[in-house]
Amino acid sequence: MHRSRDVGLTLAPAAAPWEVVWTRLASLWRTLRVDKFALAGLVYLLLLMVVAVLADYIAPHDPTFQTLGKRLTPGLWSSKGALTFPLGTDHLGRDLLSRLIFGSRVSIVVGLSTVAIAGTLGTLLGLMAGYYRGTIDDLIMRWADIQMAFPGLLLALSILALFGASLQNMVLVLALNNWMWYARLTRGVMLSLRESPFVEAARALGMHDRRIIFKHCFPSLASPLITLGTLEVARMILSEASLSFLGFGVQPPTPAWGLMLAEGRGYLPIAPWMVTLAGLCIGSTVLALNLVATWLRSISDPYQRYKLLQSG
C-alpha cells in the first residue's frame, strides 16, 4: 500500500486469494444457472467420475464373473427381469450394470490420458513454433499439416494391429495422432501474443524466453486450451470406443463400452439391450462433454458471457 501512496495513487486493497476464487466461482455458477444444459452435463460428468472411482463399491457384481445359467437375461423392464441383474446380463451371464460401471473407467482413463499427452506435446510444440517462428515453425507446422491429411484411423489401426492391441498402445497411438490440434491453436494465439507490448516489455527487461512463454503468454492460452481439451476428451472417448469395437482396442474380458457394443452385435435381435445400453453410455458421456465445452467457450468470450447473464 505505501508504494502507491508514493506515486499519489490509491489502489483498491488487494483481495485475498480465496476471495478471488470465490468471486470467480460465483460468477461461473451464475452462468451455469442460466445454461441448464451445461449444468446437466457437468453434473452428469461429476457423477460419472464418482461412479468410476468408486466402481468397486458401487457395482453389485464382479464385472467379469460369469453366471452361465443366467445368460442374456433381460433387465427390470421385462417381466423376466430380476433385481439381481437390474440391467440384465450379457451373452456370458455377466451383470451388465457392473460392466457398464467398470467400463466408465476405461473411457475416462483413455480420454483424459490421451488428451494430457497430446495436449502437452501439441502445446509445447505450438508454443515453440509460434514464439520462435522461422525454421522451427516451418518444420513443426509442416509436419502437423502432413499428419492432418493422414488417414488417421487407418494408421492407428495398422499400428495397433502390429504392436498388439492394449490400453497403453491405444492411448499412445491416439495421442500421437491428435497433437496437431493443440499445436495449431497454440501457435495461432502465440503468433499474435509475441507482437503484443507486454511481451516486448518482458523481452526489454531481459527476461528469459522460457519465463516469457510460460509465465506471461501461457495464461492467455488456458481458456481456449481447456475448451479444446474438453472437446478432445469427447472425441477420444468416441475413438477409443470405435477402436475397441473393431477389436483393436481394449481386449476382453475387460469391460469397456466400445467392446461391449461389439460383443452385443451378434445378439442384436435376441438381446438388444446389450448394444443399446453401452451405446447410450457412450453417447450421453460425449454429449455431456460437448455441452460443457460449449458452455466453456461461451463464458471465455466476455461478450457472450454478458449476453448470457443478461438474458437470464
Next chain:
Amino acid sequence: MLVCASLVVFLITNLFADPAKLMLPIASSQVEYEQLKAKLGFYDPLHVRLWRFLEGAVRLDFGKSLWQGVPAMQLVLERLVATALLSFCAISIAALLGVPFGALAAIKPGSKLDRFCTISSLTGVSVADFWLGLMLILVVAVHFKLLPTSGYGGKELILPALTLAARPIGRIALVTRSAMLDELHRPYVTTARAKGLLEGRVVFFHALKNAALTVVTLCGYEIGRIFAGYAVIVETVFSWPGIGQLAVQAITKDDLPVVQAVVFVAACIVVLLNIAIDLCYALLDPRIRHT
C-alpha cells in the same frame, strides 16, 4: 505429403509386420516359415525393399495382395467406387438437412427453435456412429423389416448413408448457424430487409450464399474424414464392400501391399479434396478469383 504418408506406412509395416506367420498353417515348420519369408522378400536389406516400394509407388503399383494374388491397387480401386458412393450420399444428406437446420436456428438466436436445433445437432455429433448403425439395423431392418440389414445395392445404401450422415449433419448445422449469425448482422442484410425483400429470401438467398464458404470447407473436410477412417466402422457394421472394409481385412491379415495401397489412396483423396475445396472458393467468392 503423399510421399511422407506412404513412407510412414511402409516403414511401420515393413519393420514390424510378419505376414508369413499368418499365411502358413499352424503346423508348418520353421524351415517353411523362413522360406516363405525369403520369398516375400523380407530378408532383403531395408534399402532394397524401400527402393522397390518407391519405384512401385510411382507407377501406382504396390505389388500383389498376399492373400488374393491380385494387384493391390486393383483391389482398392474396385472398392473405391462403393466408398465414394456411400460418402457422396452421406454428405448430400448431411448438407441438405444440416444447412437449412442451421440457417433456421440462426434466424432467432436463443429461441426454442434455436435451442432445439443446437441440442439435436450436438446429439448428432455425440452419437457413436457404429452404435447408431446398429440401432438403425435393430429398428428399421430387424423390427420393422423395411430395409435389408447389410450388403451392397440401392436399398442397402440407405442405412449406412444415414449413419454416416449423423455426425456431419450436426457439425454442418452448428457451423452454418454460427456463420449465419455473423452474416445476419452485416449491413447488406439490413439493406435487403429495408428494400422490403421477403425474410426467407434475405436469409436463404443473400446471407446463406455468403455463409456457404465455411460450409463448403466443412463438407470437404467431412468427406475427407469419411475416407480417412469413418468409413471403416460403418462399412464394417453394414458389410458395405468399400475400402474401409478392405482395410480392416488387410490389416488383420497383415496384407501389406493392400494396406499400403489403401492408405495411399485415402491420402490421395484427402489431397484432391483440399484442391477441390480451393477451387470451390474461387467459384463461390469472386474476391478470391480476382486476386
